[in-house]
Amino acid sequence: MNVFRIVQKRTNKRKEKSSPYRDAVTVLLFVFLLPYVISSLLGHIGEETDVLGKKAEEDFWIDAQYEIGISTEWGNRKISMQDYLIRKLKMVMDIEEEDAVSYEPEALKAQAVLLRTELWGLMLDGEELIVLQDEPVLYYEREASEEYIERLYESAVRETDGIILAYEGQPVKAAFFPVSNGRTRSAAEVWANDSYPYLVSVECSQDILSKKYQSRVSLSKQEYCRLIGNLFQIDGTMQVLWDSPALTYDSADYVTKAQFQGNSCDGETFRKAFGLESASFRIEWQEESVIFHVKGVGHGFGMSQYGANEKAVSGETFDAILKDYFFETELEKIE
Numbered sequence: 001m002n003v004f005r006i007v008q009k010r011t012n013k014r015k016e017k018s019s020p021y022r023d024a025v026t027v028l029l030f031v032f033l034l035p036y037v038i039s040s041l042l043g044h045i046g047e048e049t050d051v052l053g054k055k056a057e058e059d060f061w062i063d064a065q066y067e068i069g070i071s072t073e074w075g076n077r078k079i080s081m082q083d084y085l086i087r088k089l090k091m092v093m094d095i096e097e098e099d100a101v102s103y104e105p106e107a108l109k110a111q112a113v114l115l116r117t118e119l120w121g122l123m124l125d126g127e128e129l130i131v132l133q134d135e136p137v138l139y140y141e142r143e144a145s146e147e148y149i150e151r152l153y154e155s156a157v158r159e160t161d162g163i164i165l166a167y168e169g170q171p172v173k174a175a176f177f178p179v180s181n182g183r184t185r186s187a188a189e190v191w192a193n194d195s196y197p198y199l200v201s202v203e204c205s206q207d208i209l210s211k212k213y214q215s216r217v218s219l220s221k222q223e224y225c226r227l228i229g230n231l232f233q234i235d236g237t238m239q240v241l242w243d244s245p246a247l248t249y250d251s252a253d254y255v256t257k258a259q260f261q262g263n264s265c266d267g268e269t270f271r272k273a274f275g276l277e278s279a280s281f282r283i284e285w286q287e288e289s290v291i292f293h294v295k296g297v298g299h300g301f302g303m304s305q306y307g308a309n310e311k312a313v314s315g316e317t318f319d320a321i322l323k324d325y326f327f328e329t330e331l332e333k334i335e
Contacts, residue, residue: 062162062334068119081119085157088115092176093305095152104312107305108156110321113331114174114303117164120334121171165322166332167198177298178305179212180204181280183252184325185300190250198327199301201252206310207296215277217292224290231273232263244283245270254300255279268299302326 063082070077070084079087093103093111165172173187173196187199207213219227225241228234234241240261247267248257255267256279267279271294278296303325311321319331 061158063116063157066123081116082157082161084119085112085115086153089153089156103152103305103309105152105156106312106316106318106321107309108152109160109318110303110308110312111176111305112156112160113163113165113318113322114176116160116162116334117166117171117174120164121174124171160318162333163331164334165326165329167326167329169332172196172198172326172329173302175199175299175302176305177296177300177302179210179297180207180300180304180307181213181253181278181296182207183300184302184304185250185252185254187301190254190256190301198329200327202325204304204307207304207307209310210306212277212297212306213295215294215297217274217276217294219274219290219292221288221290227274228260231265231270232260234261234263244285247283252300253280253295255281 061082063085064080066081067078068081068084070079089108089112092115093108095102165174182204184202184204185199186201187196188194189201221238221242225238228243228245229236229241243261246259247255248259250256255270258265258267258270265273271277271279271281274292276292277294278298278300280296280300281292281294284291284293303322308321308325311324312318316324322331323329
């Protein structure tokens, strides 16, 4: 009855005598509903706490905690690693509307991880300043491109925030290139050491679908002789220089060595001297000209950007894509 008196005192302001039955019903309702009221209140508090926690977590970006120093002919400045990665990602996987080239989000994420891995490796080596020349987009304030394109790059960086690719706990050599000749290259075979055991030869049959898979460079006899003479530092007549170099190929069909009249250079040096898209080429000799038939674009080590995009189109996630190209590697979070 004491409970009844307390409840009645708080809830019944009428002076007339109330019914004991009605008082009993009121008390019973209060007793039964009280736990639900308390639970509901605590539930809302918990939900609000979760929301605040998630917001705090979303506002904390690992990449944003590090600064990248940029030194160019325009001056020196610092930007966050997050901003740098967004800018750099746009540069190395630019969406070319004219050529109808677009990249899937998972392919962009894979590339973002490689760019971050490259930076983190430099930081662990004690590098404090990243020297970047002739790349004004990395120095000046970022200009907004078409909104949906800008979101693709930002999302790729933020959704892989702090993630790097590692082999036995160390950042990998984050090699990548635009299009393969149908296979990537083995570092152990080309460089004759085991420094990069994760850079193995991987089949990239999907790359043959790229518009850039095949290219050709045609040179006149005079131009060829000039270039070959400059490359091997031979001052001779066209009769002396109009000759074919001896080419050595690796198992992925890229030139590893070019020899000419007692001199030699590696395949990458040779292909750059002649303006070739890659070191996977064959030479066709004609009476007054030479034609280089080239496959692929780039050095051929690590991840093919075109191949990665095709894998993303078929449903592969960025982590699976990276493991396809980098043998026995793992994703890790930087601190």
